[in-house]
Amino acid sequence: MRCPFCGNEDTQVKDSRPTEDNAAIRRRRQCPNCGARFTTFERVQLRELTVLKSKSRKEPFDREKILRSMLIALQKRQVDRDRVERVANGIVRRLESSGESEIPSKLIGEMVMDALATLDPIGYVRFASVYRNFREVGDFEDFIGKLGVEAEDQTH
Numbered sequence: 001m002r003c004p005f006c007g008n009e010d011t012q013v014k015d016s017r018p019t020e021d022n023a024a025i026r027r028r029r030q031c032p033n034c035g036a037r038f039t040t041f042e043r044v045q046l047r048e049l050t051v052l053k054s055k056s057r058k059e060p061f062d063r064e065k066i067l068r069s070m071l072i073a074l075q076k077r078q079v080d081r082d083r084v085e086r087v088a089n090g091i092v093r094r095l096e097s098s099g100e101s102e103i104p105s106k107l108i109g110e111m112v113m114d115a116l117a118t119l120d121p122i123g124y125v126r127f128a129s130v131y132r133n134f135r136e137v138g139d140f141e142d143f144i145g146k147l148g149v150e151a152e153d154q155t156h
Helices: 063-073 081-096 105-119 121-131 137-155
Strands: 012-018 024-030 037-043 050-052 058-060 102-104
Touching (some): 063 081, 063 121, 121 137
Parallel strands (some): 050 102
Antiparallel strands (some): 012 024, 024 037
16 A cells, blocks of 8 residues: 555555444554555445446546535534444445446435435435535425425324
């Protein structure tokens, strides 16, 4: 593993342990060249995934994009990061085990929205406002109004 600080090609593993959900191995590393310490994560990848974007573009799947977008939506909310990591891992596992190697970006966005709806309603609305491209206050009002109707339907 290359050192992110000095670029040295050879680093040493000082400590390895599984993450809380056993979905990855956390490795603490040290560079013998500059002495810097850093952490890496090793995850099982069941298959190589490609994201189908609009206009037939394709790009490699990136788990970190899912995690980053969820963390942005949940910024300053009382949601534990480990919980967000577990939810992101669950989305990735479902995508990898779907049998498809090319995943539409729309499906990924909907999975993230569904996950955020269960984690935090404010984070859900924040993500939806960007994902669904809200342009004015009325878009928020319509979306939140639908949320109220859905919640009411579930209680009756």
